[in-house]
Amino acid sequence: MKIKVACIQMDIAFGQPERNFENAFRWIEEAARSQCRLIVLPELWTTGYDLPRLNEIGDPNGEQLKGFLKKCAKKFNVDIIGGSTAQIKDSKFYNSLFAVDKNGQVVKEYSKLHLFKLMDEHHFLSSGRDHALFNLNGHTFASFICYDIRFPEWLRKHVLQGAEAIFVVAEWPLPRLNHWKTLLVARAIENQCYVVACNRSGDDPKNTFAGHSLIIDPWGEIIAEGSEGEGLIVGEIDMDLVKKVRKQIPVFDDRLSDFY
Numbered sequence: 250m251k252i253k254v255a256c257i258q259m260d261i262a263f264g265q266p267e268r269n270f271e272n273a274f275r276w277i278e279e280a281a282r283s284q285c286r287l288i289v290l291p292e293l294w295t296t297g298y299d300l301p302r303l304n305e306i307g308d309p310n311g312e313q314l315k316g317f318l319k320k321c322a323k324k325f326n327v328d329i330i331g332g333s334t335a336q337i338k339d340s341k342f343y344n345s346l347f348a349v350d351k352n353g354q355v356v357k358e359y360s361k362l363h364l365f366k367l368m369d370e371h372h373f374l375s376s377g378r379d380h381a382l383f384n385l386n387g388h389t390f391a392s393f394i395c396y397d398i399r400f401p402e403w404l405r406k407h408v409l410q411g412a413e414a415i416f417v418v419a420e421w422p423l424p425r426l427n428h429w430k431t432l433l434v435a436r437a438i439e440n441q442c443y444v445v446a447c448n449r450s451g452d453d454p455k456n457t458f459a460g461h462s463l464i465i466d467p468w469g470e471i472i473a474e475g476s477e478g479e480g481l482i483v484g485e486i487d488m489d490l491v492k493k494v495r496k497q498i499p500v501f502d503d504r505l506s507d508f509y
């Protein structure tokens with residue numbers, strides 16, 4: 250089965266959810282017009298890293314983002330991995346991802362496990378406790394948030410439980426572009442699965458972001474890559490290729506799990 254996917258590599262208006270919802274809607278409309286059936290948004294795209302103002306601009310129980318995603322999914326008949334939002338839950342803040350299918354059903358909620366100290370997340374956010382696995386149209390996928398990709402064991406755990414594609418939503422800064430690309434290609438090769446990684450573009454008061462969203466096949470080939478600016482990064486993922494690569498080099502049969 251082949252799926253045309255789009256990463257929405259958008260700029261984010263700092264601390265201005267309304268502007269970001271308008272911008273995201275335009276991009277989703279354009280992706281749907283380009284026949285993309287699965288759409289991915291970046292990390293914390295509703296607010297950016299305006300963490301000190303989350304009391305004011307955070308999303309209570311993620312309802313604002315979920316409502317938006319459900320509406321877009323049904324209107325455009327697309328599945329959406331809706332990036333993440335600063336969710337307010339039980340008086341705490343989480344960096345939470347929601348995925349919604351084309352019928353408007355929420356199929357996944359995942360809150361970022363590894364908080365990134367360099368961007369002050371640990372001062373404002375709580376770490377999630379969910380796994381990242383979900384089912385979409387008969388396929389098992391897993392979705393992670395930015396810094397999570399530096400923890401190969403966390404991603405591997407999900408692949409061992411059946412993930413055929415890994416989705417990553419990010420706000421990854423430009424000075425570490427080399428890490429972004431290298432880590433993502435490595436995650437695709439070692440796990441023999443697709444990696445679809447959506448980064449933001451633009452600046453906030455502290456960072457310039459890298460863009461360079463990537464779609465990488467299970468052989469580690471980059472099939473689509475963004476520039477630094479805003480744009481749609483589009484590619485086709487072929488779930489049969491995952492099986493073929495895993496057959497050609499049977500890493501999962503050859504693992505010696507008694508040793509590690």
Ligand SMILES: NC(=O)CCC(=O)C(=O)O
Pocket residue numbers: 292365368394395396397399419420421422425428
């Ligand atoms: N938003 C993030 O988690 C950024 C992670 C990052 O930049 C890194 O180098 O890791």
